[in-house]
C-alpha cells in the first residue's frame with residue numbers, strides 16, 4: 292500500500308487565500324509567491340513545506356554570531372499536520388490559477404520519501420497539475436531515484452557544517468547520486484549558503500573537488516541569514532566568493548521582501 296499521508300509544516304501549501312480574510316500572507320486575493328532563491332528566483336510559484344528534517348544546521352555569521360535554521364517550524368515531524376495525498380491534490384488544483392511552478396521544500400522533503408513519491412505520481416496523473424514545473428529543495432543527505440525522475444529541478448543545497456563531524460564521504464556519495472541522476476541542463480543546481488570567507492574555503496576546498504561535476508551544474512551562492520539585517524552583513528562574503536570563484540550570486544528575495552515570514 293503506498294503511503295497516503297504527508298506531514299506538512301504549519302504553513303503547509305502556501306501562500307493560499309485565507310477563508311475569512313480573502314487574502315494570502317502577501318495580502319493578495321490569489322495564491323502564490325515568488326521563488327526567492329536559485330536559478331528560478333523571481334518565478335511565481337506555489338510552495339509545499341513538508342515537516343521533518345534530519346539535520347539541525349547552525350552557521351557562524353558575521354562577528355561570530357550563531358545563526359540557526361531559517362525554518363525552525365519545519366524541523367519536527369511531530370509538529371507536522373497530516374494531510375492525505377488527495378487533499379493535497381485538491382488544494383493544489385484549487386489554488387493554481389495561472390501558476391506553472393511548484394516548489395517542494397521543508398525541512399528535508401526526503402525524510403518522507405515514500406509519501407513524496409506518491410504525491411509526485413498523483414501530480415503527474417492530475418490533468419490540471421501534470422505539466423507543473425516542480426523544483427525540489429533538498430539538503431542532499433538522502434537520495435531517492437523515483438523522486439529524482441519525477442521532478443524538473445533539483446536544488447541541491449549541501450549543509451556541510453550541520454554536524455560536528457563535518458562533511459563525510461557518505462554525504463559526498465549521496466550528493467553524487469543526485470548529480471548523476473540529473474544530468475540535463477537546468478535539471479540541477481548546487482546552492483550554497485555563504486556568510487564568511489571560511490564558508491567559501493570549505494566549498495572550494497572540501498566539497499567541490501570531491502564531486503564529479505562533468506555535466507557542469509550551475510553553482511550558486513547566496514548570503515547567509517534569515518533576516519534582512521543578517522543578509523546585509525553576509526552579502527559581501529557571498530559577493531566576494533561569487534566573483535573570486537566564478538560562482539553565480541543569488542538573492543533570497545523572500546527574506547528581502549517579506550523578512551522570511553512563514554508562508555511567504
Ligand SMILES: Nc1nc2[nH]cc(C(=O)O)c2c(=O)[nH]1
Nearest residue numbers: 325326327328396428545555
Ligand atoms: N518565496 C520563497 N522562496 C523560497 N525558496 C526556497 C525557500 C525555502 O524555504 O526552501 C523559499 C521560501 O520559503 N519562500
Ligand code: SF4
Nearest residue numbers: 344346348360398430
Ligand atoms: S537542512 Fe535546511 S531545514 Fe534542515 S536544519 Fe538545515 S537549514 Fe534547516
Ligand SMILES: [Mg+2]
Nearest residue numbers: 361362396397
Ligand atoms: Mg530554506
